[in-house]
Amino acid sequence: xxxxxxxxxxxxxxxxxxxxxxxxxxxxxxxxxxxxxxxxxxxxxxxxxxxxxxxxxxxxxxxxxxxxxxxxxxxxxxxxxxxxxxxxxxxxxxxxxxxxxxxxxxxxxxxxxxxxxxxxxxxxxxxxxxxxxxxxxxxxxxxxxxxxxxxxxxxxxxxxxxxxxxxxxxxxxxxxxxxxxxxxxxxxxxxxxxxxxxxxxxxxxxxxxxxxxxxxxxxxxxxxxxxxxxxxxxxxxxxxxxxxxxxxxxxxxxxxxxxxxxxxxxxxxxxxxxxxxxxxxxx
Amino acid sequence: xxxxxxxxxxxxxxxxxxxxxxxxxxxxxxxxxxxxxxxxxxxxxxxxxxxxxxxxxxxxxxxxxxxxxxxxxxxxxxxxxxxxxxxxxxxxxxxxxxxxxxxxxxxxxxxxxxxxxxxxxxxxxxxxxxxxxxxxxxxxxxxxxxxxxxxxxxxxxxxxxxxxxxxxxxxxxxxxxxxxxxxxxxxxxxxxxxxxxxxxxxxxxxxxxxxxxxxxxxxxxxxxxxxxxxxxxxxxxxxxxxxxxxxxxxxxxxxxxxxxxxxxxxxxxxxxxxxxxxxxxxxxxxxxxxxxxxxxxxxxxxxxxxxxxxxxxxx
Numbered sequence: 001x002x003x004x005x006x007x008x009x010x011x012x013x014x015x016x017x018x019x020x021x022x023x024x025x026x027x028x029x030x031x032x033x034x035x036x037x038x039x040x041x042x043x044x045x046x047x048x049x050x051x052x053x054x055x056x057x058x059x060x061x062x063x064x065x066x067x068x069x070x071x072x073x074x075x076x077x078x079x080x081x082x083x084x085x086x087x088x089x090x091x092x093x094x095x096x097x098x099x100x101x102x103x104x105x106x107x108x109x110x111x112x113x114x115x116x117x118x119x120x121x122x123x124x125x126x127x128x129x130x131x132x133x134x135x136x137x138x139x140x141x142x143x144x145x146x147x148x149x150x151x152x153x154x155x156x157x158x159x160x161x162x163x164x165x166x167x168x169x170x171x172x173x174x175x176x177x178x179x180x181x182x183x184x185x186x187x188x189x190x191x192x193x194x195x196x197x198x199x200x201x202x203x204x205x206x207x208x209x210x211x212x213x214x215x216x217x218x219x220x221x222x223x224x225x226x227x228x229x230x231x232x233x234x235x236x237x238x239x240x241x242x243x244x245x246x247x248x249x250x251x252x253x254x255x256x257x258x259x260x261x262x263x264x265x266x267x268x269x270x271x272x273x274x275x276x277x278x279x280x281x282x283x
Numbered sequence: 284x285x286x287x288x289x290x291x292x293x294x295x296x297x298x299x300x301x302x303x304x305x306x307x308x309x310x311x312x313x314x315x316x317x318x319x320x321x322x323x324x325x326x327x328x329x330x331x332x333x334x335x336x337x338x339x340x341x342x343x344x345x346x347x348x349x350x351x352x353x354x355x356x357x358x359x360x361x362x363x364x365x366x367x368x369x370x371x372x373x374x375x376x377x378x379x380x381x382x383x384x385x386x387x388x389x390x391x392x393x394x395x396x397x398x399x400x401x402x403x404x405x406x407x408x409x410x411x412x413x414x415x416x417x418x419x420x421x422x423x424x425x426x427x428x429x430x431x432x433x434x435x436x437x438x439x440x441x442x443x444x445x446x447x448x449x450x451x452x453x454x455x456x457x458x459x460x461x462x463x464x465x466x467x468x469x470x471x472x473x474x475x476x477x478x479x480x481x482x483x484x485x486x487x488x489x490x491x492x493x494x495x496x497x498x499x500x501x502x503x504x505x506x507x508x509x510x511x512x513x514x515x516x517x518x519x520x521x522x523x524x525x526x527x528x529x530x531x532x533x534x535x536x537x538x539x540x541x542x543x544x545x546x547x548x549x550x551x552x553x554x555x556x557x558x559x560x561x562x563x564x565x566x567x568x569x570x571x572x573x574x575x576x577x578x579x580x581x582x583x584x585x586x587x588x589x590x591x592x593x594x595x596x597x598x
Binding site: 241 | 355417421422
């Protein structure tokens with residue numbers, strides 16, 4: 001019995017911290033032990049069963065299915081190291097933060113700080129995401145350190161701040177300071193961006209899937225000359241594959257699928273820092 | 284001389300076996316803007332790689348690749364490199380890719396084998412970028428982008444080392460030089476269509492087959508006097524008779540024992556099909572009595588049912 005379905009009993013009056021409720025951990029416990037698991041609700045601890053109706057189901061790998069309005073439930077998938085989490089409904093803050101492997105999929109929107117210091121696995125948000133997606137924890141040096149984050153809707157400010165590795169694909173618009181202080185990795189934007197995208201970008205790639213929606217590059221970016229077609233083919237073909245895999249039936253899939261046939265205009269920067277980053281505007 | 288009672292299409296197949304030994308191997312994919320430049324890089328990178336005796340590695344172009352077979356959609360070549368140790372293979376790889384692929388216009392280099400112990404490919408070559416190099420992980424694999432004068436040199440960070448088989452061989456014993464060359468060329472042409480193998484000597488053929496050891500202590504190998512026509516009647520032991528005027532050898536290195544065996548079978552089939560009128564009189568193979576390596580390729584067993592049928596026909 002590898003799968004557990006948790007259905008929220010009623011809308012929560014306070015915020016609930018679901019740290020530690022992971023598919024692998026639940027798979028090792030019997031149902032009674034799971035029901036007794038303590039979870040933090042506001043300033044008190046509650047048994048898990050007081051918040052959720054818990055059922056089991058057969059699954060090939062450890063799976064956790066959460067159902068309900070979880071907008072006040074934080075830290076879903078915190079530190080996930082394998083297995084699968086599926087959420088039907090909106091979720092709170094810190095979705096998938098510090099996860100290292102496995103898959104988290106939310107059929108709804110996420111709060112702030114999703115994928116913070118995530119180091120591997122896949123995080124899919126089919127709605128919108130809040131601020132500081134894939135950014136560092138307070139005091140942390142790096143944001144996203146590996147893995148894939150797909151946001152089908154919009155994202156807030158500071159998307160990918162200080163991210164070091166991995167990929168973020170956002171279908172909609174993003175807020176201010178997208179890809180700010182980017183150390184490395186790839187950020188793909190399907191819509192428009194707020195103020196100061198690529199601020200302090202050291203390395204990494206910022207891809208504007210709708211080049212006409214891209215702002216004028218900052219004065220600290222310079223045109224990238226020279227032939228980079230070989231790299232672009234490797235990169236674009238993989239992005240097309242990701243599009244087919246994760247955005248099937250959506251306009252994003254077509255945009256990603258078209259990339260190998262397009263030639264990117266390239267800008268290098270931010271010269272205020274290392275200047276080894278790039279903006280790619282496939283036209 | 285081995286028994287000559289196995290005759291196929293007028294050509295005798297000796298009752299002997301080729302003896303091969305384990306090696307470390309890898310495959311590289313080299314692509315370029317045009318196939319000509321991929322060929323230039325491939326030929327250069329696999330040059331001076333005929334024998335581990337003095338070249339450090341044995342290497343060759345396995346085959347040419349179409350744009351739909353390469354990671355970047357450009358034409359390319361697949362190279363196979365073999366060495367006696369993973370460490371030596373890594374050393375040879377870095378030198379050859381650094382001097383012959385990195386330098387060749389428009390080329391890029393990728394791993395052609397992904398399962399096995401990883402050794403550096405672009406991992407150290409990236410430093411040519413003098414700090415301007417950047418990397419990108421694409422589909423779980425890291426690629427280095429090194430700025431060069433024609434744009435960027437793209438190199439996958441590592442390639443994988445697998446166990447290979449080196450030293451499969453055929454000896455083609457012919458009436459004269461023309462007949463021996465024709466047979467060797469026909470065999471190599473057929474064997475080049477077999478995947479996972481290369482014939483590392485010039486044109487796939489070696490005329491200086493060797494035996495282990497020498498009268499000179501400093502030499503670890505010397506001429507295979509038993510197969511030298513000019514030494515018939517002089518050398519203590521000869522495998523030839525007065526009809527044989529020229530002998531050519533084809534050496535085969537492969538990623539698997541099965542691939543080497545298949546290449547030998549295909550090569551023999553190609554020359555047997557041409558018949559004895561072509562001037563080829565015998566097929567033999569080099570071995571060291573089973574002391575050199577664990578892989579043995581008995582010629583008659585490789586020819587299988589065809590040889591079994593021929594035995595009766597030749598009686």
